[in-house]
Amino acid sequence: MERRRRSAYMDHAATTPTRPEAVEAMLPYFSERFGNPSSLYALAREAKEAVEEARGQVAAAIGARPEEVYFTSGGTEADNWAVKGVAAALRGKGDHIITSAIEHHAVLHPCRALERKGYRVTYLPVDEFGRVDPGTVEDAVTDRTILISVMAANNEIGTIQPVAAIGKVAHDHGILFHTDAVQAIGAFPVDVDGMGADLLALSAHKFGGPKGTGALYVRKGTRLETFMDGGAQERGRRAGTENVPGIVGLGRAIELAVAEMPRNSARIAAMRDRLIRGILDAVPDTRLNGHPTERLPNNVNVAFRYVEGESILLMLDALGVSASTGSACTSASLEPSHVLTACGLPPEHAHGSLRLTLGSGNTEDDVDYVLSVLPGVIERLRQMSPLGPGRA
Numbered sequence: 001m002e003r004r005r006r007s008a009y010m011d012h013a014a015t016t017p018t019r020p021e022a023v024e025a026m027l028p029y030f031s032e033r034f035g036n037p038s039s040l041y042a043l044a045r046e047a048k049e050a051v052e053e054a055r056g057q058v059a060a061a062i063g064a065r066p067e068e069v070y071f072t073s074g075g076t077e078a079d080n081w082a083v084k085g086v087a088a089a090l091r092g093k094g095d096h097i098i099t100s101a102i103e104h105h106a107v108l109h110p111c112r113a114l115e116r117k118g119y120r121v122t123y124l125p126v127d128e129f130g131r132v133d134p135g136t137v138e139d140a141v142t143d144r145t146i147l148i149s150v151m152a153a154n155n156e157i158g159t160i161q162p163v164a165a166i167g168k169v170a171h172d173h174g175i176l177f178h179t180d181a182v183q184a185i186g187a188f189p190v191d192v193d194g195m196g197a198d199l200l201a202l203s204a205h206k207f208g209g210p211k212g213t214g215a216l217y218v219r220k221g222t223r224l225e226t227f228m229d230g231g232a233q234e235r236g237r238r239a240g241t242e243n244v245p246g247i248v249g250l251g252r253a254i255e256l257a258v259a260e261m262p263r264n265s266a267r268i269a270a271m272r273d274r275l276i277r278g279i280l281d282a283v284p285d286t287r288l289n290g291h292p293t294e295r296l297p298n299n300v301n302v303a304f305r306y307v308e309g310e311s312i313l314l315m316l317d318a319l320g321v322s323a324s325t326g327s328a329c330t331s332a333s334l335e336p337s338h339v340l341t342a343c344g345l346p347p348e349h350a351h352g353s354l355r356l357t358l359g360s361g362n363t364e365d366d367v368d369y370v371l372s373v374l375p376g377v378i379e380r381l382r383q384m385s386p387l388g389p390g391r392a
């Protein structure tokens with residue numbers, strides 16, 4: 001008899017399902033209230049009002065003023081805008097940027113692009129748990145430094161950075177501070193003043209909103225070059241007809257994510273801890289990547305010796321489990337993840353890393369299911385592996 005196929009989605013750091021409340025809020029703005037917010041009639045005013053309501057919802061969620069929130073096409077655009085926009089606006093003042101070695105590519109690659117244009121970038125090291133020491137930020141500051149960019153929490157290993165202390169270093173030296181808070185929204189309280197952030201990036205699809213919508217917080221008075229030139233949308237700083245349904249969905253999702261955070265984070269962190277303990281207890285030659293306590297409530301990242309992360313993913317996929325690997329082999333390169341490498345993980349550990357990221361849709365049954373299949377998967381792969389214990 002065929003058993004119903006089980007499945008468990010455990011890749012919420014990659015994306016989350018759009019929550020029904022967000023979809024419901026968005027629907028009228030496709031075909032009924034479809035006006036262009038820049039037009040001058042009632043239909044357009046409805047769309048404009050919806051965008052402004054969402055701006056207020058985002059501002060309230062991060063302790064900002066509505067006029068400091070600019071909608072973008074997502075986290076990647078927000079990060080690009082912050083890094084390249086400050087670099088261009090402050091070129092006369094300096095040419096040096098400080099960031100960390102474990103940022104998302106949405107920050108690292110703009111930094112690389114700026115290096116090709118003559119800017120200098122310091123990529124700060126992290127400790128074995130992936131933490132940036134604010135003292136190293138202080139040491140890296142020069143009189144040419146114009147921007148410090150350190151993420152609030154890491155998407156691969158879940159490590160939470162001491163952003164308030166880093167923001168303080170920035171401000172003590174009169175330097176702008178940007179933080180990629182894409183993974184932080186809905187996980188722990190985000191407050192632009194408490195973090196000392198002049199710029200902050202967020203992305204709707206990481207907290208139950210739709211893909212292709214995000215926002216950049218820009219503190220009033222911050223010098224920032226426009227990223228998109230065109231119409232006068234977003235106070236003339238980000239041209240292009242607004243993605244009204246997306247923005248409405250983002251607003252509703254962030255409002256709910258923040259309201260539900262205390263209960264949700266506690267429930268998810270309990271599942272995370274059960275997963276971590278269960279895996280480490282059941283599988284030998286395994287270690288936890290990332291910080292043991294300063295960690296996103298939804299992040300599990302473990303390194304299994306003697307196996308390849310990609311093989312684990314394939315076998316888990318066949319068992320209905322959606323997960324992710326620490327190594328960047330999706331790109332067909334055999335380079336281990338820049339994050340795990342920066343944490344000092346030897347390649348044999350980095351290559352066998354697995355990331356499971358939980359979300360509000362996950363249940364204790366999902367945790368039980370993963371714990372019931374994962375040890376067998378690792379055992380089989382180790383038996384097949386030429387790297388297996390006692391074989392090398």
Ligand SMILES: *Cc1c(COP(=O)(O)O)cnc(C)c1O
Pocket residue numbers: 013014073074075076077079104106151153154155180182183203204205206212213214
């Ligand atoms: C997903 C993610 C991004 C990119 O956001 P998109 O909206 O997918 O472009 C940037 N930074 C971090 C930390 C992320 O997790």
